[in-house]
Amino acid sequence: MDIFHTLRAIAVEELISVAVLVLLLVAAWGGDKAARAIAIAAVAVLVGAAVLTVPLLTGGADSLALFGHLKLDAFAAFARLLIYVGAAVTLVVAPAWFEREGEMRAEFSLLVLLAVLGMGIMVAANDMLTLYVGLELNSLAAYVLASSARGDGRSAEAGLKYFVLGSLASGILLYGISLTYGFTGTTAFDGVRAALGSGSLSLGATFGVVFVLAGLAFKISAAPFHMWTPDVYEGAPTPVTALFATAPKAAALALLMRVSLAGFGGQVAAWQQIVVFAALLSIVIGALGAIGQDNIKRLLAYSSINNVGFMLIGLAAATPAGAAAMLVYLAIYVVSSVAAFLVVLALRDDHGRAIESISALGGLSRTRPALAAALAVVMFSLAGIPPLFGFWGKFLVFQAAVSAHLVVLAAIGIAASVIGAFYYLKVVKVLYFDAPTDQVQGTEPVANRVVLLASALVLSPLGYLLTRWLGALAGTAAAALFRLA
């Protein structure tokens, strides 16, 4: 493999790394005054990275880079674009938020870029070691981001909790990786797959698989490893929560898919029951946990647990259709989360203080009809009620599950989704049925409004016009996952 081919293949990583180093110097000399300029530059970097990534979407030859440690296929490209969307939205909305809540630090955008770099490595990882390096790069940046509102005790608490529990999960993951290495003699996914074979697993290898999946389940906040999610969502600064809900979630899910379907792809029976268990538990816990919540960020945290459960049903199918369904679901989920957090950002009282209590939103449809309509669309979409586009993700994962003869799983999962519908309805009830409290004041920057409008339109029934295009891209990406080296 010649060096130029490799350099070309990892152009995105080079771009982001160089940009981070240059912007670090700018931050060092310019100080916090340059924060806004750095954020704009960082968005430009993400756009550049997206431009470099788009051509890979349509498939073609998979390019292995760095001696097979990275696999830059259509799947990686699809996941990376979702990551860029989530990160770019965070960078767009952050300056205005920090302006209200305190000074924006120059390193904020750099940390986001570093996290994006780590996430990009995660989704392209073709080796347990690259997986871990990418995951840790992302996590370390995320721990700092979670506590970046330095004047707020909740933010520090969120960062600490995230760090402690995240480290624990990383430890579990490393332990699983070392066990897998010990029983297969390799860390490369292709090698692991070949070594595990499709026969019965040895006890040690089984432990390796279970520990790796448990470590990753923490990162996607699937039950029973979800406990950190509500606290971190609530405590982290809202733009950071918006990031956590989108980019790292997409990256971790994509990573989980790659590990399960490529690395452990020959041993579906060994991990399928784990995924089924985590899926159903996440759906139920996400739904029940949300019912008592009055804080909208905590509610969205439980909603994310709930939605991860549905995505795992697509993984449990262990078919290309299931993987494609998961990717479509993930794409829709990223858009829903973006829209949800843009609404949360807009909820402020007349002193500019953030409103996080749902009961304070009573009658929002009377005082702020457009904002209330956007939130209602997001809620119905997250609940998966047709004709909103959120239904399509659920439709595809359940279809894939039924096609893979997991009819009972699909039936239980979809019946449990009715529990979740209850708390989404509760939010809509507060917005539309309750008497106006008229607490939400202030206007949003144009950029926020444009992004909110665009994402609400995607979630509206108009989104169905995207199904063919999105389905084709996700199909190509999922096929790449099943193409053995």
Next chain:
Amino acid sequence: MSHVPILTLMLIVPLIGAVFSLMAGRETARVIALAATLIDLALGLVLWAQYDVGGAQWQFQEHADVFAGFAWKLGIDGIALTLIALTVFLMPICIGASWNAIEKRAGEYYAAFLFMETLMIGVFAAQDVFLFYILFEAGLIPMYLIIGIWGGAERIYASYKFFLYTLFGSVLMLIAMFWMANAAGTTDIPTLMQYDFAPAAQNWLFLAFFASFAVKMPMWPVHTWLPDAHVQAPTAGSVILAGVLLKMGGYGFIRFSLPMFPLASAHFAPLVWGLSIAAVVITSLIALVQTDMKKLIAYSSVAHMAIVTVGLFAFNRQGLEGSMVVMISHGVVSGALFLAVGVIYDRLHTREIARYGGLAINMPHYALFFLLFTMASIGLPGTSGFVGEFLALLGIYQASSWIALVATTGIILGAAYMLYLYARVVFGDQRHADAAALPDLDAREWAMMLPLAAAVLAIGVYPEAVLAPIRKDIGTLEARVALARPRGDGQVTTGAAPAPVVAALTAAPLKGMK
């Protein structure tokens, strides 16, 4: 067939109206809503006129491959035609009923109604199972908002109950649809109607669909959402709920359960009969003791819908045709009854039966219309109610005379609770001064009542208007389910031919003859 995609047009017109009325004030919004529904009524008349009775089974077919996984595929047969006609007929009346009653947030209100119209027509016209499902389920959102925002005092509880009940019923149907699409390799409804699923699978599929349609219908004992939703919904909401939304359940049985799973339908027919006769007797008795007018009519709806299910699962022509006529007739009559309640509710703002009395004295025209609709609900010959119920009961009599016997008590009980209601509200002394001072119908109310009265009488006198378009499709359905038809208990056997009298006389001379 014409090249104008008339069904798509019928779906788009209310949708455009909805967008505009959302942005408009109250005065403009209601005009937009009325215009949109009247345009759809006109399109519906065109559809009716151009429908070729006895022609191809599926007409006005449209197909556009714009989605992945399912198709924009529309088309109607006679059954869908009559239900679409019912929808477009009732919608302008609903708008009329809301004309003065809705004061707050009128733009959103009319938008929700127009959106409902699109979805309802779409449900009847969809020819792709997943398109059907999306439209079928999408109706939950506007109805949730209609009940929750513009409903009565207990509206929030009622809206939750309505939403979660019907959602839970439907989700299992989606899983069954996935399974069917997988097994048959198509999502096309006409193809699936011909497809023979394995008998063992049919039972599960039937139950999954049954869960959805039984809740929607609604059948006893999953009917409890209906009285709450009806009582709390605004008048027009009740009209559309009783008039059209409940018909989606019956339509579902005719379109999916019976033709797609005929064996399972026969297998579970006793269950359906049992639930239906239980509904007829129990809900009729409950209706007798109601003190709230809307609740009484809501329970009577459950009883009438039970006649529909009994007729459908009779597996013969009379039963199927009768059920269709009951559905159309009940759509008009229950809509009219809710409207009649709405007229006096708008004046006195109470639905308590005891607060009225002697309205025949100060509201004679109102009393006349109310009487007609009461009689139609009872099933008096000459009104639309008689035709359908007679046919449906005749159909079930051939399948099981005992079921027919119990189901027919519904007519007697129906007469009891409706006449009792009418007597308390319209006859008797004027017990309350405020009720005695109510003015009679105004021009707007006349304009709403007259078409409904005309429809009731027209179907009652000339039911062929409704029966002609559905005859061939019912025939197809009857042939499809004929194999599975359960053996009726009223087996009439022809005995030996009687011996000719003359021969008998000569063979055995009467006593006393010499």
